[in-house]
Amino acid sequence: MANSTSLCRWRYITCDSAGHLSELNLGGARLNGTLDELDFSAFPHMEKLTLSRNDLHGTIPAGIGNLTSLVVLRIFDNPSLRGAIPRTIGQLKHLVVLELDGLGLGGSLPGEIGNLTSLENLNLNLVVLTGSIPPTIGMLVKLRVLDLENNNLTGIIPVEIGNMTELQYMHFQDNYLEGSLPGTISRLINLQELGVSGNQLGGHIVLEFGNSSLLNTVDIAKNNFSGMFPPSICVGGALKFLDARYNGFTGIRHRTFRNCTTLRYVDFTANNIVAELRVCFSDHPKWLTTMAFSQNQLYGTLQTDRREDLLCNLTNLSLLDLSNNALHGDLPKCFWDLPNLGLMDLSSNSFSGVIPFSRTCQVKLKYLLLANNHFRGTFRLGLKKCINLTTLDLGGNDFSGTIPSWASMSLPKLNFLRLSSNMFDGIIPHEILQFRRLRVLDLSKNKLTGPVPDDFTNFTAMAQEQESTGITYADPDFSEKRIHIVWKNVNYAYSLRIRAVAGIDLSGNSLSREIPNGLTTLLGLRYLNLSGNHLSGCIPEDIGNLVLLESLDLSENQLSGEIPPSLAALKSISVLNLSSNGLSGRIPTGSQLQVLDDPSIYSNNPGLCGFPLEDCINSSIxxxxxxxxxxxxxxxxxxxxxxxxxxxxxxxxxxxxxxxxxxxxxxxxxxxxxxxxxxxxxxxxxxxxxxxxxxx
Incomplete structure (x- = not known):
């Protein structure tokens, strides 16, 4: 049948000039079945076989080794294919491309893989391989692409990897590899991309690392590398992307990035780097666009000894994250003039002084995080010009004065506003309820007085359940940025990308009068904290309307009357605190309320009775x-x-x-x-x- 002229006319078949079947392309043909009955020996001249994007199940038969003329084999995106890669794969001596991505295979990578000496592309991504990488892989001296990411590989990266001198792309991300990077990696003079993130690799990285003049991408994040970061990283001068976050690097040598003239992204988040800030940045060219050094031990200021502003020449800077370090001093005024800055996170340092603002605020600035420093002064009028801000976090500083009424009109795109743990006073302006996109409002631990505003009709983002929403930003780190908020009495990492949480925290102030009924219209609320105020009157009867509410804290107020029966309708409630009020009567019962059996959540309410407190006396008796x-x-x-x-x-x-x-x-x-x-x-x-x- 292979020589049949009529067979060569089929849609999925290509024949050579002699009428031999040379290519079978059934990609996306919606096949449903197994390969067990296929007689591979019937196609001795087949050079290309594509079975991708189907619903094949069973195993890859050992008979596939009979396709001795095969040059290209693609069987990706068939997750129901099980079993192991057959050892007969080593018989395909002419194979140049082997792609088995997205299968349900198990077992180890057979040592016979080393027999494929003509192989240039080896893609085994997301195949659930186990065991170690066989040393015979070093025999693939013509290999250019090696992709073994998203498997369960263990053991070390074999030193024989250094024999693959033609290698351009090496991806081992998200496995369980351990040990150190072999020193032979310095022989890979054609390497362009190195990806080993998400493993258990450790130790020091060899000093010759980065010898390739073509190396442009290095992803070594989420490992256990330690010691000084190798100064040879930019020897080739082509590096564009460097991700070294979540490791244990302790230092960066001066002028390490001197030759990084093309570097656009650098991330050292969550290491143990002890260095002065200028050591990390003073040699960076003005076209570096993303800098992330949070959770280290950087010290110093953002200015040089000559009082010249550091980093202010980086006109293409789009992301700056220096949070959780030991930096101090004032902020340079030039930050607000950086035309491409989209995110600036300087939180959890020791910066001080009044935040300087220029006459403009660049339209690309969307995320401004300055929490947990020593900034002082009032809510800066300069923020009025940052019309595209979506996240503003000024919590944990020494800001004072009143909350401006212009905030909602000038910052219409805000969805996260935190002013907690400052010294803001006066009333909560009624205009603050004009934020249509706001999902999180945190004004806790200030000196606010007066009533809680009542008209929440414009809080449309909180009036309905929130869905996960992506962000239109190219930088990988940007999509993973988290802000820690107190939710359910613990720290919760609020994602700038997901934003599914909606909540209000007004606790720790001196607010008075009744809880406004308008709060019960915010059906998307997941947490509400009004504790530690002087609120009086009754709990709103319609509190049960907040069906998504997971955390409710009304403790330490002067509330009276009975707990509304509708509280039992809160099916998602997992944290509740009504203690230290003047509540009375029977505690409502409900399936979820019965789970909350800690009596302290109702304590210091002398008139309350019922589970989990003492039972009430029957009234008729x-x-x-x-x-x-x-x-x-x-x-x-x-x-x-x-x-x-x-x-x-x-x-x-x-x-x-x-x-x-x-x-x-x-x-x-x-x-x-x-x-x-x-x-x-x-x-x-x-x-x-x-x-x-x-x-x-």
Missing amino acids: AAQAETSLDEDRETMWVYCFVAAGFIFGFWLYWGIFMFRSKTWRCAFYQYVDDMQAKVTKKIYSFISRFQADGSK
């Missing part, structure tokens, strides 16, 4: 008992006074006859009066004790 007790009291009083009257009459009658002398009669009557007073006092004392016992 109590009323009957009180009625019966009243009747018993009346009967007791009648009996006591009748007895007292009888005794008094008896002694009075006999006293007339017994004492004829006036003096004796007077003495007798005085004695009777005294006795009557004592008896009455005893009866009154007895009745009082009876009443006290009955009320218990």
Whole structure:
């Protein structure tokens, strides 16, 4: 059949000039079945076989080794194909391209892979391979692309890797490889991309690292590399992308980046680098666009000894993240003039002074994070010009004054606003409720007074459930940026990319009056914290409308009345605190409320009862008992006074006859009066004790 002229006319088949079937391309043909019955020996002249994007299942048969003329083999995107890569794969001596991406294969990479000495492209991405990389892989001296990422590979990277001198792209990301980068990697003089992130590699990186004059991408993030970062990284002068975050590097040598004339992205987030800031940046050219050095131990200022502003010549800088370091001093004014700056995160340092603003704020600035420093002054008027801001975090500083009423009109795109832990005072301006896109509002731990504004009709982003929304930004680190907020009483990493959380935190102020009913219209709220204020009145009856609410804290206020029954409708509530108020009555019951069995969440409310506190006394039984007790009291009083009257009459009658002398009669009557007073006092004392016992 292979020589059949009619077969060569089929849509998926290509034949050579001799009429031999040379290519079978069934990519995306919606095949559903196995390869077990396919007689591969019937196609001795086949050079290309493509079975990608189908629904094949079963295994790759050992018979595939009979396609001895095969040059290209592509069977990617068939996740139901199982089993191991057959060892007979080593018989395909003419194979140049082998792509088995996105399969459900298991087992190890067979050592016979080294027999494919003509191979130039080896793609085994997302195949769930186990075991180690066989040393025979070093026999693939013609290989240009080696992609083994997203598997379960273990062991070390074999030193034989250095024999593959034609290699241009080496991707081992997201495996379980350990050990160090072999020194032989310096032989790969044609290497353009090196990706080993997401493994367990460690130790020092060899000093010859970066010998290739073509090396433009290095991704070594999320490993355990330590020591000084290799100064040879830019020897070739072609490096554009460097991701070294989440390692244990301790230092960067001066002028390490001197030859990095093309570097556009550098990320050393979460290392242990101890260095002065200028060591990291002073040799960077003005076209570096992304800098991320957060969570290190950088020190120094953003200015040189000559008071010249550092970094201000980087006119193409789009992302600057220096958060969680030990930097100090004032901010240079030139930051606001950087035309391409989209994100600036200087939070958790020791910066101080008044934030300087120029006459302009560049339109690309969307994320401004200055939290946990020592900045002072008022809410800067210069922010009024940053009309495209979506995230503003000024929490944990020494800002004071009032919250401006112009904020919602001048910053209409804000979806995250945090001014917590400052010294803002005055009332919450009613205009702050005009933020239509706002998802997180945190004004906690300030000195705000007055009522909580009531009209939330313009808070449209909080009025409905939030969906995950991506961001239109090219830098990889930007999409992973997190802001830590207090949610459910713990730190929560709020993603700038996902933004699915909606919440309001006004705790720790001096707000007064009632909780506004308008809050119950914000159906997208997931957390609400009004604790530590002077709020009074009742909890809104419609609190149960907030069906997505997961955390509610109304503690330490002056709330009164009963807990609304609608609270039981909060099916998602997992954190609740109503303690230290004046609430009374029975605690509502509900399936989710029954899970919250910690009595402290209702403590210091003397009038509350019911689970998880002491059970309430049944009202009808109590009323009957009180009625019966009243009747018993009346009967007791009648009996006591009748007895007292009888005794008094008896002694009075006999006293007339017994004492004829006036003096004796007077003495007798005085004695009777005294006795009557004592008896009455005893009866009154007895009745009082009876009443006290009955009320218990």
